[in-house]
Structures are given as C-alpha cells and as structure tokens.
Amino acid sequence: MNEVKSPKRPMLYYALIALTVLLLLNTIVMPYIQNASVTEVDYNQFLTMIEGGKIEEVEIESNKITFSDTDGNIYVTAPVTDLGLVDRLHNANVKFGSDIQQQMSPLVAFLMSWVFPIVIFAGLGYYLNKRLMDRAGGGPGSMMFGMGKSNAKIYVKSTEGIRFSDVAGEEEAKENLQEIVEYLHDPGKYKEIGATMPKGILLVGPPGTGKTMLAKAVAGESNVPFFSMSGSEFVEMFVGMGASKVRDLFRQAQEKAPCIVFIDEIDAIGKRRDGSLVGGNDEREQTLNQLLTEMDGFEENLGVVILAATNRPDALDPALTRPGRFDRRVPVELPDLKGREDILKVHAKKIKIGSDVDFNKIARMAAGASGAELANIVNEAALRAVRDGRRFATQADMEESIEVVIAGYQKKNAILTDKEKLIVSYHEIGHALVAARQTNSAPVQKITIIPRTSGALGYTMQVEEEGNHYLMSKEELENKIATLTGGRAAEEVEFGSITTGASNDIEQATKLARAMITRYGMSDEFDMVAMETVSNQYLGGDTSLACSADTQALIDRKVVELVRRQHEKALQILRDNKAKMDELAEYLYFRETITGDEFMNILNRKPIPREIPMMEEESEEETAGSGGDQPQAPEVSGKD
Numbered sequence: 001m002n003e004v005k006s007p008k009r010p011m012l013y014y015a016l017i018a019l020t021v022l023l024l025l026n027t028i029v030m031p032y033i034q035n036a037s038v039t040e041v042d043y044n045q046f047l048t049m050i051e052g053g054k055i056e057e058v059e060i061e062s063n064k065i066t067f068s069d070t071d072g073n074i075y076v077t078a079p080v081t082d083l084g085l086v087d088r089l090h091n092a093n094v095k096f097g098s099d100i101q102q103q104m105s106p107l108v109a110f111l112m113s114w115v116f117p118i119v120i121f122a123g124l125g126y127y128l129n130k131r132l133m134d135r136a137g138g139g140p141g142s143m144m145f146g147m148g149k150s151n152a153k154i155y156v157k158s159t160e161g162i163r164f165s166d167v168a169g170e171e172e173a174k175e176n177l178q179e180i181v182e183y184l185h186d187p188g189k190y191k192e193i194g195a196t197m198p199k200g201i202l203l204v205g206p207p208g209t210g211k212t213m214l215a216k217a218v219a220g221e222s223n224v225p226f227f228s229m230s231g232s233e234f235v236e237m238f239v240g241m242g243a244s245k246v247r248d249l250f251r252q253a254q255e256k257a258p259c260i261v262f263i264d265e266i267d268a269i270g271k272r273r274d275g276s277l278v279g280g281n282d283e284r285e286q287t288l289n290q291l292l293t294e295m296d297g298f299e300e301n302l303g304v305v306i307l308a309a310t311n312r313p314d315a316l317d318p319a320l321t322r323p324g325r326f327d328r329r330v331p332v333e334l335p336d337l338k339g340r341e342d343i344l345k346v347h348a349k350k351i352k353i354g355s356d357v358d359f360n361k362i363a364r365m366a367a368g369a370s371g372a373e374l375a376n377i378v379n380e381a382a383l384r385a386v387r388d389g390r391r392f393a394t395q396a397d398m399e400e401s402i403e404v405v406i407a408g409y410q411k412k413n414a415i416l417t418d419k420e421k422l423i424v425s426y427h428e429i430g431h432a433l434v435a436a437r438q439t440n441s442a443p444v445q446k447i448t449i450i451p452r453t454s455g456a457l458g459y460t461m462q463v464e465e466e467g468n469h470y471l472m473s474k475e476e477l478e479n480k481i482a483t484l485t486g487g488r489a490a491e492e493v494e495f496g497s498i499t500t501g502a503s504n505d506i507e508q509a510t511k512l513a514r515a516m517i518t519r520y521g522m523s524d525e526f527d528m529v530a531m532e533t534v535s536n537q538y539l540g541g542d543t544s545l546a547c548s549a550d551t552q553a554l555i556d557r558k559v560v561e562l563v564r565r566q567h568e569k570a571l572q573i574l575r576d577n578k579a580k581m582d583e584l585a586e587y588l589y590f591r592e593t594i595t596g597d598e599f600m601n602i603l604n605r606k607p608i609p610r611e612i613p614m615m616e617e618e619s620e621e622e623t624a625g626s627g628g629d630q631p632q633a634p635e636v637s638g639k640d
Helices: 011-034 043-051 085-091 106-135 171-185 188-193 211-222 241-255 282-297 337-348 359-365 371-387 395-407 418-436 474-495 500-518 549-576 578-591 596-604 620-624
Strands: 002-004 055-060 065-069 074-077 153-156 200-204 226-230 259-264 304-310 326-331 444-448 459-462 532-535 542-545 593-595
Touching: 043 065, 043 074, 043 085, 055 085, 171 200, 171 211, 171 304, 171 326, 200 211, 211 226, 211 259, 211 304, 226 241, 241 259, 241 282, 241 304, 337 359, 337 371, 359 395, 371 395, 395 444, 395 459, 418 444, 418 459, 418 474, 418 500, 418 549, 418 578, 418 596, 444 596, 474 500, 474 549, 474 578, 500 532, 500 549, 549 578, 578 593, 578 596, 593 596
Parallel strands: 200 304, 200 326, 226 259, 259 304
Antiparallel strands: 002 153, 055 065, 065 074, 153 226, 444 459, 444 593, 532 542
C-alpha cells in the first residue's frame, strides 16, 4: 500500500512569505506608484519655466534636478553647469527642498498604507488557518496546531500492497481474516441473508508474529484504504486530546468507507479501568470511553472494519472486548515447523542463497522463533556471507545466524585460560552426555565452547526430530531438569569443585521444577490444584503464587527435592560414563565446536585412551577468575 503523506512546512516558511510580500510592497510597488507621473524635460524648458514663475520647489542633486510646478506636477532634468542658476531661482521665489515626491490623494494613500496590507495578511491568515484546521480534523471544535488530529497513517488503494501470499506461517489467522476480505469485496451477499460482520477484530499473539503485517495484508487483498495508528499516539498530556484524536480517526474512516482502521498496541489506551475514584488517569479513560462510544456508533454494513493488535489481551477492558465491539479474537501464535519453513522461504527470496540450504533443518533448529526472528536469521546469514566475501548465503551461514540469535556473535577477544577452557568443555559435554543417555530427550545438534557476546562461554544445542512438541510428559520434564544439571554435575565428577558457569542452568531448572509443582499438577501433595497463576502469557509470563505462606514453604521444599533428585541422576549417569565423558571433553577441547553426528559417533565407539593430562592446579588468582562473572549459557533445546 502507498502511504498518503500531507506536505508539512514549518511556520517559518509562511513567515518568510509574509516578509517577502512586505519587501515587494516597499521596494517595488510603492516607489513605482509614486514615480509613475514624473515627467522628464530639457534644461532650456526648465529655465523657461523659472522665468515664467511656474516652478514651486526645486531639489538640486549631482546627477539630476527635480522640481515641481505650481500645479503639483513633478519634473526632472539633467544638471548643467550654470553659476547663475541659484540666483535665478532666488529671484523667482522658488523653494529649495530635499525630498520632492508625488503627493497621492488621501484615498489612494489610505488604500495603499492600510487596506491593501490588511487584505494580504487576512488572505494569508485564512489560508494558514484552513491548513491548520485541516490538520486538526477540520470543522467546529477543531484545535490549532493539529492537537486534536489523529495523525493516522493513511494508505490508499494499491495493486502493489502486501497480500496474504506475503505472510507465511499463519494459515489459521489468514483463514479467519479471509472472511473480512470477502465482506469488503461483496457486502451484499451478507446483507441479503441478514448477517453482519464483526465490528472489530482483535489480533493477539507474542511480539514479532506478524500481527501488523496481517492487518496490512487484509487491506491489500480488499483493495481499500487503510488507516494505521498506534495506541500510544492517542495518549496526550492535556485531557481531551486523545478523545479528539479518536473522533477525528473515525470521522476520516467514515468519509473513506469502505476501509480498514488498524490500531496497533491497543492496550496503551484500552487497559482495564480499575474503578478508583481518585488518582486515575482521566486522559486515558476519556480516550477509552470515546473509543467505546465510536465503536458503538457505527452503523451496520457501513463498510468500516476495525482491526487491533495486542500482546496483552488479559489487560484489556471487558467493555472493549465484549460482542458488539471487538467481536472476534484471532490468535497469531508462534509458527510451527511448517510455518517456520515457509517463513524462511519467503524471506530467502529477498537474498541470494546457495543450493545446499536445507530450510527444513534450519526450521527445526529455530524452534520457538517468531516471524521477525526468522527474518533476522535470514538477514544475518546474508550479512555473514558478505563479510566472508561470498556472493550468496550458504547452509553454514544460516546455522551460524541461528546461533547469533540464540547466543550472540562470537566473542573473538575473549581468551580463556587452559583451565577455563577445559572446565567449559566438561560442562558442555556433561549437558550433552546426560541428554544422550536418557530416553525422551531431544538429540544433540551442536556443542561449542566459543564464547559469545551474550556472556555465554559455550552452549549445547538440542533439536527435536519431529520439529513440533506441544505436550511434555512428567518424565520428559524431569529428564530436561537432569540435562540442565548435567553441566554442574560434570564439573563435580571431573574436578571435585564447582564454578559460577551454571547460573543460567540453575535458573531454568528451578523455574521448570516450580512450574511442574504449582501449575502442571505433577506432585502427589497438591494433586490437580493450581498454586500459581500466569499473566502476560505472550510477554514471557509473569507468575504469582495464590496460596498461604505455609504452602509456599512446602512448595519450596518440593522444588529443592525435585531438582536435587535429578541432579543426583545426572551425577550417576556421568560416573557410569566417565571414560566417554573424558574422551568427548578432550575432542571438544581441541576442536572447540563439534556437531551432533560427531558427538554420537564418538559416544557409540569404543573408548580410547585419554591424551590430555589433568591440568595442574593453577595459581590462586587464576582459579578465582575461572568462569568469570558471566554466567555460562545453558543447553539450548530449541530456544533456551
């Protein structure tokens, strides 16, 4: 769609126009009028008029002589060297002046001095005021300087706009919105049966899933004008400005119907009203009330469809989400395996790629990624190809770009000591080995000990073979906790001490264990009783306990027991596979990065003698710095 942008010029532009008009009046128009009737005569005629007593006043200059006769006419003549000229003028009783000008009539002088400038400035003021009123919404009650204008971006009909074919990975959402397109194309068949389309459609989902693009695609498919505005743009410092913007937006929409009005991040103005009489945000509530009124005031089959997007649907006011306003809620969720593959292919059309790129493998590695993240992965791959001097992106570029999104760029200036490098090698092998020796665990895809800009000194990536995994059993969750504790367990088994590298693992394991007890009902003590509620599910999920203090203490004990039990399991697995752990850690130590196939080949072959000796204990200063202040990244299962 093509955005319609009105030309915006600063007030200085119009002030310069007014100044130019004044200068033209003073320097050209007025002198021209004053000097229009000046007559040029020769010197002899000038002398004749002196002798005849017809000269009233004279002004003698170096290059001309200006004089006026008794009738008020002004003449000019060329100066001639005449020593007796002054005496002749005195004898004829001629006055000597310094500024002889044409005397205009009082009416002409009044018109030129007052009426004409006032007319010019009145016309200019009317033009400026009309422009300001147009920007402010126009009509009675409009405010100056655009304070009451909606400032909505207006996109006109275009055959080159975004279409549904440009939006991949959201087939269910497109199917729900296709009905809106058909209604805007042919509202008659709906009216004939007595059906009415929803007045408002709410797009909900995590950030980056393409809610805004879907709204533009609906407008592109419908080939109707599209108004786009963010919810935060309605919020103003002065009470009433936001409500005025809402009125202006809906007035413009009704003028251009059929059309689509899209309000992004509607939770900025549509938050639930708390009902308190004091301390509330009157401006936000007035804006919300005006929005509710405008949506109620829409006539049926008017042809104006309201689309809104938010990632906080639970925070919206019930009056806004009730039937009759936002009648339909369309979820725009994270894409599944096929959706991720389709999205990658759509964005890959914009760059040059090699023939070795396997989109299915990339999609499986990018489990849990949103559409925006997938677009970023493709772009990062293209940037990496340019940095390496290639003309197209390869499979290696795509895989590295996923690692960039997960853990950041490689930190080339981070040099680990031999002791730290060995500890990180055992830590990551501990994750991978525990995962491989358990059933119901995702296969290892890659292990690396190259530091990243996110602070990770290394990570282990696991990828689900099926690609989509919507349900997890209790055994799978326990195995995942054991895998998370595998890094710390490897340090304990090999070195008999622990480092700060497992901080992120500990955080994830604790969070998962607590969810099993408080939300998933996976404990005998609490059975199927929810002890924890989750809000803002699309923004990471804020949790809050809904139980007594004694129950909270019991939950804490159960969480500790669960994590400790899985930690002990990881320790036992690593003790039973000590030789393989040493062999794999040595291989990773020298190679720094190994693939899942290399890992499995070494794991399944017979053990070979260890070649690197156990590192000597380093000095107190070096040991104290082991692991640094930066926590080590956890194993990556999909997107950890």
